[in-house]
Amino acid sequence: MADPPGCCRSCATCLLCLYSCQWITAKKEKRKGLRTTKVIPRVMLSRGWPAPAWEAQSGDWGAEGFWLGGSLWLDWSLLLLIATAVLITYSAVLILPALPACRMLCAPLTALCPAPQTLLILTALVVAAAFIGLGIKWAEEWRSARVSLQATGPFLHIGIVGGMTLLAWPLASFIYRTHNTGLKVFLLFVYCMVMIALYLAPLGITSPCIMEENQLPPKPALVGHRGAPMLAPENTLMSLYKAVDCDVQVFETDVMVSADGVPFLMHDEELTRTTNVQAVFPERAALNSTTFNWTDLQQLDAGSWFLERRPFPTVQSLSAGDRYQVTEQRIPSLEQVLEAAKQSNISIMFDLRPENHSDYQSFVNATLEVILQSGIPLQQVLWLPDGFREQVKQQAPGIQQVYGRKRLQNEKEPLLHVNLPYQDMSSEEIRQYRQDNISVNLYVVNQPWLFSVLWCSGVSSVTTNACQVLKEMKHPIWLLPSSTYLMIWIVVDCTSFLAILWAFLLLKYV
Template structure:
């Protein structure tokens, strides 16, 4: 291994120590036998692949945080265990050490140092893999994975910035790739072809990137209205709430999300022998004996629980299951609309549930235009008995629709930006659920959605503008500049190595007033010295093989006798 001059030697030694856990001095005799083997190259390639996989995993883990509350509920129904699974999935994907090791490996490659990965680092690289693979297969097996992996919206939210980041990362790899051209011809050609194909694909990727947030400022649609999910706080910014309604065995409509009571009440303590029954099997007197508030403080399904005051916590711990009559009265006083679903639709007494719900609505005296009816069962009966109620459909419009739809309520995954724009042009109100993250809210805002159902009213109501908005001309300029800079950088890296310079020039002081310009040749394997003389204003002329004129900067300070380029 060739010796590096000046300050490069201590830096290379430190890098080798961190990567290989071996402190080796600069003396050649102590470095004999320390070479990069095929096994070391395999570990370097594996580390690089794991690093890329971790970035992709972390990207999707952050994206699907929007739906993790639903995922937590799903796991509770399957395993009867409540846990914030977002932390479980993010922990193995937050391997910051992988990024650190990858930077060390690339730095050692640039310095021409051996890639001897220590066994401790190998264990750290391998340790999360069984967990990540197991969790990934388990998520796919639950039936929810396809909803996340086929999600079309994240590229629309991050596409332009993800493109620039990928171009920058691949451009950075040009230097280690150029210095590794001493490989066998077949492998060298293969690597170059793959690299060129990837770079061409990245350069042309913006042709495939479509984002509703690429628009002019004056084209931005109005901010979507917020619909509080499951009776989210009735704040001034929330003019509508969405709830799920059931009917007790004695015909009293009440609010509950789950069909069973085990997750949100203490039914197992009060009625242990009936805990597995559906909530509709209990009469209203039994339901009023249950504690429906303590679980919220104990399990903390939302991060906002910790912000509650002592008084709010005391009030929450005393909550009972609310009746539909109580909710209608509160909505009437606050002038808030209610969109509710009536469950379960497959119940044998579902028609009696519908009748009891309609009676409660009419008796409450709430203006009928504040009621949005979502259930499909007995919809025609509802239209006849309460014609003033707004009808909301949980499906897209049909080609031969007899009656035009005015309101639709769908999962946000089920509608593309183009469909949202088309519905908006046709004066169809679109409500999408459940939208909790600002990035997702920004994309739907730019697409022109009418309203979103959310658990995060306190966050989204503070947004005055989408997270980002780019005019098409600005994005085109960014695209062209990024691609041109990347291409020129890659060209410079390969030409520099081909010319014999595998690293920047290094100028070191001699005992006289003259200087030595050390020019690396043959890819950092040897060095050639050329005498140069400092003339004026930091300009240097030399007779080296590759240097004719070089602009210098003083390092580390003007009083130093050493000069670095």
């Protein structure tokens, strides 16, 4: 075989230097005058393989030296990365049948010197740790996998096809250099099956944003999660007004009732997170919010914690005026919030807490009394609590009833509004509810990509912390006509197939 060009020899030598202990040893001995001949990779000698043709003909390291020294580690590292991912994901099904194959695949690795062996072991440990870490971190996020794949599916498919196509080069190199027929057949079969599955994967990709421009539903309305919590302390009047500035149509909050019967805004059962109760009432700080009188609650600072703890990065960009206004915030009563909502022409949706309180019915009565006396149009009030719902319907029939569940098969009274986590509703269910004139609000949606997917699905509204971000979105992040996606699919698959074919043909004669 003819010598490769000088640049190829240089690249091969440099890469080999990274992976071949034998090459480094030879260079040291040559400097000391102990060796004048070229060396053969230890992996070949230890296996009893014959000296390669390039050693007898050229007497120098060429491209073959790179493939046997450097690329061997790269080949097995890539294969090990894929094998580790597959074994972790499908361990219960594949571990036992894969053991003989694993022994066969790993046999050549024992011929490597300690450095590549250590790198391979570290690679396996890092990949395994990464998958285990993701599994732990995403233990509660796996329910979001479906909508995440809907958002990234078309592009993820292109990336995986590209990665597997690049894998064809080291795979072809290894296949042409191994004498184990069974191993060749096994690797080719697995690789071909994976590529066929990837080429046909778009048949199962059903992203809602693959549609024509004229089919795009209206932009979902924004519901401020406790107001605008990235711009002001949650559940305060400042947060409500900031939400109004973000074109939010509904202010979502939580209501509790004080010991003397005054409904007020508070999410946590304790006051320690969002007030300075530990400084004002240290001996009562751990008590439930409902044990405080309204006069006691009015003594608490409900804003300074926002500047001290900085729950969102946006706190750093607040103006001096906003920072001063934050320090002036107090716990608002429901009466104050209803008055602000009436003046701002914004609806209010709230839950009444705590649901397991022994005096919950009195909480419902006190809350209804404040609503009816406020003068706010009842259609601007969205009622979430399930407890004593029938009583609420009788006393205030104009209030909009919002349900935190899906409709039942034998629903006596048809649902008009549902409020659910976005993980609980599929795109198909959203479209069906929309056709049946059921308003669907999903929470909590902060990321533009997630908002885009739900927009394409046809959701009515979303509850968000980031109203200032979603307000600026005039269009989903991406919208792809089906004909365009079909063209991309065909071009990517054809290009990948030709690249794989080229890799196997080229390396056969190199």
